[in-house]
Amino acid sequence: MNKAEADAIEQILAGNRDAYRVLMDRHFSAVHRIAFRITGNQADAEEAAQEAFLRAYNKLPGFRRDASFSTWITRIAMNTAINLVERRNRDLSQHGPRIADNPSAPDQTVQMADVYPGPERQLLDREAATLRAEALAALTPMERTAFTLRHMEDLPIAEIAAALNVPANSAKQAVFRAVGKLRRSLAPLAGGLQ
Amino acid sequence: MTHFSEEDLIAYQLHESSDEAAIKRHLDECSDCAAVSDSIAETLRVFSSEPVPPPDLDRNWQRLRGNLSVLTPAPRRARFPRFLLWPTAGLAAAALLLFAFVGIHITHNGDRIADLLPSLDRLNHTNTAINGHGPLTTEPTAAADPGMANHLDAAERLLTEVNHTSGPLDPADRAQARQLLLSNAVYTRTARDHGNLAQAAVLDDLGRVLTTLDNEPPSPHKTLQVRLEMNTSGLLLDIRILRQNDERQNENRQ
Numbered sequence: 001m002n003k004a005e006a007d008a009i010e011q012i013l014a015g016n017r018d019a020y021r022v023l024m025d026r027h028f029s030a031v032h033r034i035a036f037r038i039t040g041n042q043a044d045a046e047e048a049a050q051e052a053f054l055r056a057y058n059k060l061p062g063f064r065r066d067a068s069f070s071t072w073i074t075r076i077a078m079n080t081a082i083n084l085v086e087r088r089n090r091d092l093s094q095h096g097p098r099i100a101d102n103p104s105a106p107d108q109t110v111q112m113a114d115v116y117p118g119p120e121r122q123l124l125d126r127e128a129a130t131l132r133a134e135a136l137a138a139l140t141p142m143e144r145t146a147f148t149l150r151h152m153e154d155l156p157i158a159e160i161a162a163a164l165n166v167p168a169n170s171a172k173q174a175v176f177r178a179v180g181k182l183r184r185s186l187a188p189l190a191g192g193l194q
Numbered sequence: 195m196t197h198f199s200e201e202d203l204i205a206y207q208l209h210e211s212s213d214e215a216a217i218k219r220h221l222d223e224c225s226d227c228a229a230v231s232d233s234i235a236e237t238l239r240v241f242s243s244e245p246v247p248p249p250d251l252d253r254n255w256q257r258l259r260g261n262l263s264v265l266t267p268a269p270r271r272a273r274f275p276r277f278l279l280w281p282t283a284g285l286a287a288a289a290l291l292l293f294a295f296v297g298i299h300i301t302h303n304g305d306r307i308a309d310l311l312p313s314l315d316r317l318n319h320t321n322t323a324i325n326g327h328g329p330l331t332t333e334p335t336a337a338a339d340p341g342m343a344n345h346l347d348a349a350e351r352l353l354t355e356v357n358h359t360s361g362p363l364d365p366a367d368r369a370q371a372r373q374l375l376l377s378n379a380v381y382t383r384t385a386r387d388h389g390n391l392a393q394a395a396v397l398d399d400l401g402r403v404l405t406t407l408d409n410e411p412p413s414p415h416k417t418l419q420v421r422l423e424m425n426t427s428g429l430l431l432d433i434r435i436l437r438q439n440d441e442r443q444n445e446n447r448q
Contacts, residue, residue: 015266020258021255021259025251028249037246045246045249046249057262132240151242152241152243152244172205176201176205179208183234186237
């Protein structure tokens with residue numbers, strides 16, 4: 001942890017709440033990015049990132065100064081985002097609208113074919129996006145987290161395992177299971193997703 | 195030809211395989227495995243990283259700030275080298291076992307002697323080696339106060355409760371500790387006046403623990419220290435012996 005962060009923590013513990021902005025400016029985007037990978041949408045990612053920062057703030061008096069704030073907040077964010085996904089899965093009313101429920105706006109149907117994608121292309125893209133989202137949503141939170149962090153964020157397995165508090169082999173198996181499930185979810189549409 | 199499993203091929207595509215060269219050679223020769231491998235590569239491409247919309251830092255900060263309380267630093271824990279924790283705990287446990295063994299052995303021998311020699315007055319046998327205070331005698335003392343039994347009983351119950359609960363003391367326990375502290379001072383003085391130094395020493399120890407409890411240990415960690423102190427010093431055992439002695443004195447009087 002560098003001096004600016006250490007100083008900020010000292011100030012926070014001395015009663016200066018605004019010093020937390022220093023830590024937020026440095027780490028919120030990265031935390032939000034990981035939360036986005038796990039939750040799959042912007043609103044939940046912001047909620048998870050905010051909750052993670054709030055939890056970290058309240059635990060700050062017990063934070064070991066020789067540890068990395070970045071690693072610590074990332075771990076909290078992963079757990080918070082996974083918990084949020086599990087809550088959402090339990091609460092069926094929170095599932096997002098399907099493509100069929102949300103037709104395209106009329107102005108999007110009149111576009112230059114050589115500049116913008118046409119309506120058919122848009123529809124296919126949106127359907128593809130929906131299918132991808134559904135396939136990812138069908139993974140367990142652990143599989144989804146391990147897969148997105150390994151494949152999309154390119155984090156090493158050891159780091160993912162440490163953040164999830166599982167053995168490295170469990171994290172690796174979760175990634176493999178996730179890829180297998182995703183591959184099977186795309187099999188019926190082979191060639192349909194470009 | 196031995197084919198590779200889907201898991202092996204996923205590991206290969208993610209560059210997590212320990213035998214990447216062998217898989218690559220196999221894929222050049224085996225069209226079935228190559229098809230599965232291509233399908234995995236396509237899956238990874240479809241689920242490749244999409245851009246993450248940047249968060250609005252100001253808006254998030256404003257929402258977060260409203261929920262932040264003013265913090266104070268946690269009290270620093272007493273420096274106790276971690277590598278000494280288990281050896282110390284082991285020594286303490288061994289000492290407790292030794293005390294228990296010696297206590298049982300002495301009591302057992304005392305009972306056998308009393309059985310074999312009925313004329314021998316059991317009150318003449320002494321409990322020794324308890325907590326380093328010298329013998330806790332079972333000889334009747336001149337000042338056998340019936341209130342003493344109640345005092346020891348209440349102290350034993352309080353300490354047992356403190357010893358078996360976690361976290362800070364509740365107000366009722368603290369109030370009782372304060373009340374016992376006052377009577378304990380009187381009984382300590384009385385024991386000392388009557389020359390019963392072993393009893394006075396145990397009551398003195400009890401007084402120290404009661405003072406600590408009365409002064410509200412500020413954290414669960416401190417309370418834990420008190421509990422450990424009570425365990426390792428054998429204070430509860432001493433109090434039980436004192437109470438038994440007191441009961442015998444009352445029986446002898448009757």
